[in-house]
Amino acid sequence: MEAEGLRARKKRARLEAFVDATHRLAAEHGLERVTVEAICAEVGVSVRTFFNYFETKDDAVLGLEHWRLDPVAAETFAAGGPSGDLLPDMQALTASALDHPPLGKERMERAFEVAKGHPELMLRAYTHLQGLHDDLAALVRRRLGDTTDESVVTLVGALLLALAHATFLRWDAAGGGGDVHEHLPGVVSDLAGILATGR
Numbered sequence: 001m002e003a004e005g006l007r008a009r010k011k012r013a014r015l016e017a018f019v020d021a022t023h024r025l026a027a028e029h030g031l032e033r034v035t036v037e038a039i040c041a042e043v044g045v046s047v048r049t050f051f052n053y054f055e056t057k058d059d060a061v062l063g064l065e066h067w068r069l070d071p072v073a074a075e076t077f078a079a080g081g082p083s084g085d086l087l088p089d090m091q092a093l094t095a096s097a098l099d100h101p102p103l104g105k106e107r108m109e110r111a112f113e114v115a116k117g118h119p120e121l122m123l124r125a126y127t128h129l130q131g132l133h134d135d136l137a138a139l140v141r142r143r144l145g146d147t148t149d150e151s152v153v154t155l156v157g158a159l160l161l162a163l164a165h166a167t168f169l170r171w172d173a174a175g176g177g178g179d180v181h182e183h184l185p186g187v188v189s190d191l192a193g194i195l196a197t198g199r
Contacts, residue, residue, distance in 0.1 A: 015053050017043045019063040019107055026061065026114045036060075062111045062125050069135055070096045078142040086143075090156070091188045093139075094163045097132070098181040105179070112172060125168070136160050163187055
């Protein structure tokens with residue numbers, strides 16, 4: 001067990017080194033001029049090793065790793081909390097996810113700073129969030145009950161992902177400063193307004 005823990009820590013440290021090197025090189029030379037070879041030279045490993053961690057340079061910019069929901073927040077949502085009303089509870093679950101990015105807030109903010117001006121990176125980040133789809137579907141099904149129509153489960157799960165995506169976009173449009181989740185209440189308020197007025 002201890003050996004597994006050591007391997008996991010080494011793997012995470014290597015992953016973080018790749019992300020940090022990519023951000024440094026992009027800041028110094030511009031993203032277009034950064035190559036996988038340069039990233040590997042910075043970290044001191046082979047190109048083959050890079051591809052054990054990331055599919056593309058873009059993934060290294062974003063530091064893509066599977067987002068995991070906070071267990072306490074997830075259980076609270078599945079049990080019908082924290083408020084008992086679905087939309088505020090969706091906001092609370094989304095806030096928890098945004099507040100705990102896999103590689104930390106500082107790296108996430110650097111990643112989005114590099115990504116400015118590269119819409120394909122924002123799309124890639126959103127696509128990666130889809131990795132939460134199965135986890136969210138299971139939580140929503142527990143929350144709403146096993147007899148809930150699958151289309152409703154899919155809709156609520158999609159709305160949770162959309163809240164996260166829209167919050168990232170608003171944070172970026174505001175200059176990318178501060179905590180991402182500070183923009184979430186405004187997004188939720190807009191969604192409630194759209195649902196209430198039909199526009």
